[in-house]
Amino acid sequence: MSNTPLLKINNLTVTYPLNSEGSDVLKALDNTSLKVNSGQIIGIVGESGAGKSTIGKAILGLLDPPAKLVSGEIRFLGNSLVSLSEAQFESLRGNQIGYIYQNPMTALNPVLTIGEQVTEAIEANTNMRGKNAREYAIQLLERADVSFAEDRLQKYPHQLSGGLCQRIVFAIAIAAKPKLIIADEPTTALDVTVQSSVLQTLIKLSQEEDIAIILITHDIGVVSETCDYVYVLRNGKHIEQGETVQVLEKPMQEYTRSLMASVPLIEKRLHRFAINEEDNLEDISTGLRYLQEKQSTQDSTHEPLLEVRNISKIFITPSSLFKAKQLFTAVKDVSFTVQRGETVGIVGESGSGKSTIGRMILGLEDITEGNVIYRGKDLKLITDSTERRAHCLSMQCIFQDPYSSLNPRMSAGENITYGLKIHKLIDKNNAKSLAQDLMSLVGLKREDADKLPHAFSGGERQRIGIARALGYRPDFIFCDEPTSALDVSVQANLLNLLKDLQEQFSLTLLFVSHDLAVIRQMCDRVIVMKDGEALENGSNENIFEQPKHAYTRSLLDAMPKFQGLAQN
Amino acid sequence: MIDYKKKLTTLSLQIKSIFSGHPIAIAGLIGFVMFVLTALLAPWIAPQNPYDLMVLDIMDGLLPPLSKLGNGTTSWLGTDAVGRDILSAVMYGLRLSLFVAFIATTVGSIIGVFLGLLAAVKGGWVESVIMRAVDLKVSFPGILLALMMLAIFGTGVDKIIYALIIGVWASKARLTRSSALSEMQKEYIDAARISAIPNWRIMLKFLLPNSIAPVLVMIPMSLSGCIGAEATLSFLGVGVPITEPSLGLLIANGNDYLLSGKWWISIFPGVVLVSLVLCINVVADRIREHNNPFLKSMNMQ
Numbered sequence: 098m099s100n101t102p103l104l105k106i107n108n109l110t111v112t113y114p115l116n117s118e119g120s121d122v123l124k125a126l127d128n129t130s131l132k133v134n135s136g137q138i139i140g141i142v143g144e145s146g147a148g149k150s151t152i153g154k155a156i157l158g159l160l161d162p163p164a165k166l167v168s169g170e171i172r173f174l175g176n177s178l179v180s181l182s183e184a185q186f187e188s189l190r191g192n193q194i195g196y197i198y199q200n201p202m203t204a205l206n207p208v209l210t211i212g213e214q215v216t217e218a219i220e221a222n223t224n225m226r227g228k229n230a231r232e233y234a235i236q237l238l239e240r241a242d243v244s245f246a247e248d249r250l251q252k253y254p255h256q257l258s259g260g261l262c263q264r265i266v267f268a269i270a271i272a273a274k275p276k277l278i279i280a281d282e283p284t285t286a287l288d289v290t291v292q293s294s295v296l297q298t299l300i301k302l303s304q305e306e307d308i309a310i311i312l313i314t315h316d317i318g319v320v321s322e323t324c325d326y327v328y329v330l331r332n333g334k335h336i337e338q339g340e341t342v343q344v345l346e347k348p349m350q351e352y353t354r355s356l357m358a359s360v361p362l363i364e365k366r367l368h369r370f371a372i373n374e375e376d377n378l379e380d381i382s383t384g385l386r387y388l389q390e391k392q393s394t395q396d397s398t399h400e401p402l403l404e405v406r407n408i409s410k411i412f413i414t415p416s417s418l419f420k421a422k423q424l425f426t427a428v429k430d431v432s433f434t435v436q437r438g439e440t441v442g443i444v445g446e447s448g449s450g451k452s453t454i455g456r457m458i459l460g461l462e463d464i465t466e467g468n469v470i471y472r473g474k475d476l477k478l479i480t481d482s483t484e485r486r487a488h489c490l491s492m493q494c495i496f497q498d499p500y501s502s503l504n505p506r507m508s509a510g511e512n513i514t515y516g517l518k519i520h521k522l523i524d525k526n527n528a529k530s531l532a533q534d535l536m537s538l539v540g541l542k543r544e545d546a547d548k549l550p551h552a553f554s555g556g557e558r559q560r561i562g563i564a565r566a567l568g569y570r571p572d573f574i575f576c577d578e579p580t581s582a583l584d585v586s587v588q589a590n591l592l593n594l595l596k597d598l599q600e601q602f603s604l605t606l607l608f609v610s611h612d613l614a615v616i617r618q619m620c621d622r623v624i625v626m627k628d629g630e631a632l633e634n635g636s637n638e639n640i641f642e643q644p645k646h647a648y649t650r651s652l653l654d655a656m657p658k659f660q661g662l663a664q665n
Numbered sequence: 666m667i668d669y670k671k672k673l674t675t676l677s678l679q680i681k682s683i684f685s686g687h688p689i690a691i692a693g694l695i696g697f698v699m700f701v702l703t704a705l706l707a708p709w710i711a712p713q714n715p716y717d718l719m720v721l722d723i724m725d726g727l728l729p730p731l732s733k734l735g736n737g738t739t740s741w742l743g744t745d746a747v748g749r750d751i752l753s754a755v756m757y758g759l760r761l762s763l764f765v766a767f768i769a770t771t772v773g774s775i776i777g778v779f780l781g782l783l784a785a786v787k788g789g790w791v792e793s794v795i796m797r798a799v800d801l802k803v804s805f806p807g808i809l810l811a812l813m814m815l816a817i818f819g820t821g822v823d824k825i826i827y828a829l830i831i832g833v834w835a836s837k838a839r840l841t842r843s844s845a846l847s848e849m850q851k852e853y854i855d856a857a858r859i860s861a862i863p864n865w866r867i868m869l870k871f872l873l874p875n876s877i878a879p880v881l882v883m884i885p886m887s888l889s890g891c892i893g894a895e896a897t898l899s900f901l902g903v904g905v906p907i908t909e910p911s912l913g914l915l916i917a918n919g920n921d922y923l924l925s926g927k928w929w930i931s932i933f934p935g936v937v938l939v940s941l942v943l944c945i946n947v948v949a950d951r952i953r954e955h956n957n958p959f960l961k962s963m964n965m966q
Contacts, residue, residue, distance in 0.1 A: 501852045512853075
């Protein structure tokens with residue numbers, strides 16, 4: 098091997114115009130340099146807006162129009178890529194540099210079979226045709242660890258799982274024996290058990306075929322399991338680079354250190370995330386008084402606050418002219434209790450029915466079978482409308498998607514207090530000051546109460562959602578993956594906030610997540626779910642340190658291992 | 666409470682952002698505003714009151730454009746068989762046509778939006794009944810339905826407004842329902858439900874403001890559609906009464922004289938009708954384009 102690196106990027110700057118004259122620009126990449134040797138797996142990590150994906154697109158000349166490569170140099174095998182024509186890029190893409198997208202379901206063409214798509218890639222990049230191409234396609238699929246490769250050729254993408262589709266995308270990417278593959282969040286759309294085996298395949302391919310891989314990801318765990326060398330980006334600026342172990346465990350820069358401290362750990366439970374937080378100095382005493390004068394509900398602390406007895410949920414697609422009635426069991430005979438002040442976690446992969454349980458408790462879905470007893474009463478048996486309303490309002494929810502959980506046509510303050518005003522829980526004249534107090538309590542600025550939701554970032558919107566839930570002075574809050582759409586540092590802040598609020602207002606939380614590490618940090622007790630069934634129910638320590646069920650063990654094994662910052 | 670001045674500035678900014686750089690759309694907007702002003706001010710700016718039989722003189726009948734009338738004034742666009750000044754008749758006709766179309770579009774849209782929201786929120790048999798009614802309405806040619814209506818109920822300004830409302834509501838109901846259904850999937854609706862906010866408030870404060878945009882974009886189209894439909898019905902003689910001629914009826918009045926060279930009686934109302942509909946359509950197209958980001962990005966390239 099010569100010393101010329103496979104790919105070298107020098108002082109690359111990419112800008113997006115912010116106004117039509119182009120006088121004001123956003124630097125998506127600011128003077129970034131990077132080097133990839135052949136066969137090496139390098140990671141590019143950073144939070145949203147860091148410019149990770151822009152690097153990948155810039156290499157392949159795929160920058161979307163208003164974006165402009167202003168200065169810098171990209172050399173692949175010693176040749177400059179910056180000034181290539183579209184035709185020259187086309188012979189490069191797929192042939193020498195492969196690209197793997199985040200969502201395999203959309204990367205594959207839904208109306209062509211797997212076989213057609215793989216052979217198409219082979220015929221485009223090699224001189225194999227017909228039967229040879231088909232045999233090579235089977236070989237490629239086998240190399241990408243696709244089982245029953247020959248049968249799969251006949252299948253369409255929708256007939257296969259996300260993990261299998263991503264392997265097929267790998268197979269297509271290696272068809273032309275590229276020297277480099279750019280993988281942009283290749284496992285983000287996959288469940289954790291699938292993620293780990295897909296990453297294994299990626300590492301194997303890199304070693305066996307001597308392919309260098311640029312792995313773009315926000316997931317520190319994935320980087321720590323996969324990459325040899327890692328670059329940390331923030332707002333387009335290069336922050337730190339080095340051997341993976343070095344950067345992740347003994348970072349030199351302040352930003353990297355706080356990023357690593359934000360990553361929830363699976364190994365041990367911390368009281369809070371050790372991140373810098375600003376203290377809240379504003380006077381919110383009226384808001385606090387409002388929140389604390391909760392009508393003292395019959396405080397019989399012995400009975401559980403919430404008891405879920407053998408609930409099941411069956412979704413029925415009614416029969417129509419062309420189709421028979423279809424049943425789908427989302428939740429099967431699940432029982433658990435939640436004590437006052439406790440945080441119970443439900444963890445499971447997508448489709449395990451974890452959110453459906455919460456929706457049934459809140460009354461958003463009908464319960465097919467079983468009972469939910471909350472504060473000693475079953476909602477179905479309460480006839481008095483006032484009592485019914487109080488019962489419902491004391492259960493609140495924090496939703497998953499910050500971008501759709503607020504009414505976009507109401508100001509933040511109005512979103513928080515609208516329901517309170519409707520139910521006459523507060524005086525109309527106090528609504529605004531209460532909204533401001535609540536916003537201040539969850540770490541937002543008082544004066545932002547008049548802004549519409551689109552003026553806030555995802556993390557801030559989630560805080561507005563929390564403020565809205567708190568306004569009803571709830572006993573119980575169902576948290577439905579409240580941080581899954583957020584960056585890890587924002588997540589850490591938000592989880593700390595939830596812990597603080599829980600202590601301050603003695604809240605009871607039911608916390609649903611697909612992320613074991615988040616559950617590990619947040620919950621006192623954990624329920625593991627798969628395909629609608631509760632497999633295991635135990636204390637945090639028991640589940641994470643002595644899992645009994647084989648599925649729990651496989652989930653834990655599949656979690657990318659990240660030890661956290663080295664103790665010094 | 667509400668800051669009207671601020672609202673007005675944002676509105677004018679919005680109008681500016683929609684129309685700036687699109688001269689044809691600006692021309693359409695100016696044309697439309699001129700037509701509306703003419704219609705509103707007709708009693709004050711028209712040379713004569715065409716409804717007032719006292720000022721009509723049969724001796725002035727069928728004069729070509731630019732003729733002198735018996736009372737010494739000039740008739741710019743000529744007169745019809747009973748000596749009515751065409752310019753004045755067109756102004757008053759415009760007034761009636763716009764009035765009928767405006768009322769029908771507004772009432773029809775409100776009914777349609779309300780039924781669409783109701784279908785989306787209630788579901789079940791309410792939704793089935795509303796949506797099948799929409800299907801039934803849409804499967805008839807609009808003009809045929811209106812003709813049937815007018816044949817049964819008789820003619821008159823109020824009757825033609827009812828007939829046009831029936832033409833307008835269905836497409837609005839369908840559009841509102843589909844956009845409300847996609848809004849209902851969003852979590853802020855769940856949040857409102859958890860907070861026991863009554864259904865009608867969810868409809869008005871949550872669904873309505875968030876699903877109305879596509880309907881608003883369609884309203885100018887409906888307006889021009891109503892103007893055309895009203896003209897058609899009046900031309901066929903089942904629309905407005907003969908004593909209050911709209912543009913369509915004016916065209917019909919001149920129809921008999923077209924072949925005998927008295928072209929101005931039909932042509933001038935016709936030109937006004939065509940330009941009015943054209944102006945509205947140009948503006949409507951621009952608004953639709955502005956609201957569809959996909960079309961916008963195609964224009965940028």
